[in-house]
Amino acid sequence: MTQTVPTQQNDPFSSVRIKAFRNLLAGRIFFILALRMMTTVVGWWIYNLTNDPLAIGLIGLSEVIPAISLALYAGHFIDISEKRRLLLTGVMLYCIAATILTMLSSRYTAAHLSNHWIAICVYMTIFCTGIIRAFTGPVFNVMLASIVPKSALQNATTWNQGGWLSGSVSGHAIGGFLIAGIGISGTLTVIACLLALSFIILFPLKKQPPLAERGEKRTLESVKEGLNFVFKTKELLGALSLDMFAVLFGGAVAMVPVYARDILKVGPEGFGFLNGAADIGAICSVVLLTISPMRRKQGTKLLFAVAGFGTCIIIFAVSQLYWLSFAALLLSGMLDGISVVVRGTITQLKTPDHMRGRVLSVNSMFINSSNELGQFESGLAARLLGVVPSVVFGGIMTWMVVGVTWFKAPSLRKMEY
Template sequence: MDKPAYDPFAAMRIREYRNLMMGRFLFIMGLRMMGTLVGWWIYELTNDPFAIGLIGLSEVIPAVSLSLYAGHIIDISEKRKLLLRGVTLYLVCALFLLLLSTSYTTEQLSKHWIAFSIYIIIFFTGIIRAFTGPTFGTMVASIVPRDLLQNATTWNQGIWLSASVTGHATVGFLIALIGNTGSLAVISTLVFIGFMFMFQIKPKPSLNEKGEKKTMESVKEGLSFVFKTKELLGALSLDLFAVLFGGAVAMIPVFAKDILKTGPIGFGWLNAASDIGSILIVILLTAFPLKRQQGKKLLLAVAGFGVCIIIFAFSRLFWLSFAVLMLSGMLDGISMIIRGTIVQLKTPDQMRGRVMSVNSMFINSSNELGQFESGVAAKLLGVIPSVVFGGCMTLLVVATTWFKAPSLRKMEY
């Protein structure tokens, strides 16, 4: 009997999954626009690369501190209600930033107090993200049957990347056309429409009883599972250190303004470059999924990412900088899909909240830690040497993982 033909749209044929993905696209697009705008805004206010790094620190402290507790709460909570509550609170933060950007506020407050207020708002988004980010991952597995999880994970990554590239590119144009206030009004609208899509999803009750385990016992169980599952731990650790040291994106406002001499539109495209590359590779992998040697391909992709970051640091040509960032995004897209599939396939349903929170702590927060590391390194070494250092450290991490984690290198699914 012939095997049925592979259907690249299998997961998207499920209505609830489509609503989740549409809502996530608009929500992530709004958040990426907000993150890009805040980086540009802070650099305009302070003209200090280190101030950009402090944005990441402001968000990562609450996000990491609450991640494990958030995983426990997600596992014992009704997922839809938790997700909608988080999206609503994000909308409130966007509206506060909107108020802060108005001409009335800028007349009443000094640049110092505006910057300080931005950091406070971003701190609160870090608290919200600790709960909201992992909930998206648990919702995927609660809607899609297990045999479609690889396809759903690829779509999930593709939607996230599509939203990122659209948000990064669009906000540069918006800042140029309608300023920070108009851009934040658009961001708030996008988050609200995303909420309406997610509102249509049916409730997703917990598979755990609330009184089944104490909080600390539950948290330890999630951590223990991750550390015992070597392929999962290896993939998460590799991405953590690669993004921590290899994230050149945090310094793009400096490269755009002071080195490549481009305005907000060029800044937006440089921010979008890696995501453009990622979405191109995700489209390709949706139609032609990776069949063999996924572990080895993961390591090679991260090594290539490090090389791209080094080339970006030395580039003085806009087109070359854009090209290597786009290539780095293609390689990052490969690693994201492999890692995301490993997480979904290796995690039991009743532990998804805790494992997704550990995943969030390793992966998502590494972006903000990387942003802070980039700011500190730029302060100590200078902008260009700090980016070169980050790319070299990424290569060192890959070489270490290659020899120290043979189970990951040999892994296939």
């Protein structure tokens, strides 16, 4: 046993040799690819329908309200459910949502509905995807721990984050090119096809029976157990809180459509590259960390990475040069990739199998809060302060979050795994 673990830890392909994990990884890549393309096209679409930065923020708010509201119950439901069926159902419902958006973007709809009502219908559809996301998002990570042995879990987590980032960067960049090439409606059609492909790849996975029995605990007691575990595990709570507040205030991605069209004036092609820059950087970090994992002082490195992330956001905010804006977002993504890997590794290593659904749903709440509420915060701040000052404010707030965490969460700062 003592000889096997180091061998697997030093083998960067240890988890990829498992066929079921390859299926899960590939299915997730296409799933995230489609979702990121959807985020890209909807952001560009809504801004062109309304010419209002706040309207972009309302997209995030539309999705995060149901996602957060249902997250705790979703975690309990995941733990008592068969995971494969739940995952496939979620992917198929996303495919239906993409089809509805395609119909809303058609010429027929444009001829019969005003831009105002089309935007409202888009928000309603995104609200429904928030419901689906509450159940579907955590299932990928729950199934990961069931498929991969614990000795290869850190390696699998890094690959899993790499797959997520690969789909994300490709989705952002390809989305921008497709908008320019085949329009919004054609891009949404491609998204629906990618979701169908994800369903096909995931279908061969074996059933994953529940590890928590139905009726074993009341729903409220089950939910409280998951929350209590997160709040008692200081390293996990610290990493999640740091990530949430840093991205909540420092996320500049929501304002990229405004920068691309009105400040840098680069059109949908440049928008696609800018939208994908952070993810390109993040995937570079994940690849490097897969080959050469961090061995010591992960907590300290995490805090320095998030502080650097805030610096990059400020540079992006004030830049009026396309190459400098791209470079700032690229470096911010590389630093954010460190946070993604550390947080994901802590979550997988610290969570007992029978609580994974609940704990990963709490994790999903933090992520949804940071990304979607951050999108709303960016739109609201842009309305109140102006676009550039709002992004500068976000970078400064990220520095403050790191400073507070450094002194208030010493267990995270000293953490090693």
